Amino acid sequence: MLWYDNAVMKYALLADIHSNLEALTAVLEDIDRNGSIDEIWVLGDIVGYGPDPRECIKLLRSHKHIAVSGNHDVFCTGKMDARYLLNPEAATACRWTSRVLSPEDMEYLNALPEVIERDDFTLAHGSPRDPLWEYIMTQNIALINFDYFRTRYCLVGHSHIPMVFKLDENGNCISLPLSESIGAVLGKDKMIINPGGVGQPRDGDPRAGYAIYNSEARMIRMHRVAYDIKLTQQKMVKQNLPVRLISRLEKGL
Numbered sequence: 124m125l126w127y128d129n130a131v132m133k134y135a136l137l138a139d140i141h142s143n144l145e146a147l148t149a150v151l152e153d154i155d156r157n158g159s160i161d162e163i164w165v166l167g168d169i170v171g172y173g174p175d176p177r178e179c180i181k182l183l184r185s186h187k188h189i190a191v192s193g194n195h196d197v198f199c200t201g202k203m204d205a206r207y208l209l210n211p212e213a214a215t216a217c218r219w220t221s222r223v224l225s226p227e228d229m230e231y232l233n234a235l236p237e238v239i240e241r242d243d244f245t246l247a248h249g250s251p252r253d254p255l256w257e258y259i260m261t262q263n264i265a266l267i268n269f270d271y272f273r274t275r276y277c278l279v280g281h282s283h284i285p286m287v288f289k290l291d292e293n294g295n296c297i298s299l300p301l302s303e304s305i306g307a308v309l310g311k312d313k314m315i316i317n318p319g320g321v322g323q324p325r326d327g328d329p330r331a332g333y334a335i336y337n338s339e340a341r342m343i344r345m346h347r348v349a350y351d352i353k354l355t356q357q358k359m360v361k362q363n364l365p366v367r368l369i370s371r372l373e374k375g376l
């Protein structure tokens with residue numbers, strides 16, 4: 124028996140950090156408390172909305188990680204004009220972010236691919252069909268997207284809501300819960316999994332959300348961590364970021 128056949132690999136799955144340093148720091152500390160991991164897999168939107176884009180990039184880059192690009196990452200580097208963002212507040216935050224990012228930060232964000240295949244997983248921000256833009260929120264949209272990735276599982280972010288979709292043997296798409304108490308068991312069926320949002324959760328729980336994939340247990344487990352929301356909000360006020368973006372953090376919406 125070759126020992127490395129059974130090597131247990133653990134990966135932390137982080138989506139939508141959104142320049143929220145307090146949330147990212149709390150998540151990284153929580154990961155450490157839960158035991159060591161081999162790598163962080165980042166599902167896009169590292170920047171945008173929040174007050175600490177530079178610090179978040181720096182902290183992330185001090186950890187072993189891979190990352191795909193999100194729509195906010197693309198806008199904040201100026202690859203696309205922020206006015207095409209549907210939400211004017213997001214566009215305002217993007218323009219502010221573009222002004223504070225260093226050339227090195229821009230270079231880092233610009234180099235992020237839209238899709239990564241790693242082991243049994245495809246990583247994309249929105250969806251495998253339309254990596255920067257499409258939200259996978261319904262079974263119908265998930266069903267279409269199962270044709271757009273070759274690996275058994277796909278990891279996405281973008282909606283900031285933890286969700287799991289599974290393609291069963293009859294070709295039907297079913298949605299499954301994902302929470303701290305209910306993990307996603309990885310079997311033979313294709314699955315699309317969203318581990319929730321780190322820096323701006325939208326499922327009504329304001330705590331930062333992320334997940335851990337354990338290759339031995341074949342399981343993805345969700346974790347929630349409280350962080351200093353008030354401090355993030357104070358920094359946003361100081362930078363004159365849009366009020367709605369500030370208030371939504373404490374509601375988790």
Ligand code: ZN
Binds near residue numbers: 195
């Ligand atoms: Zn996002």
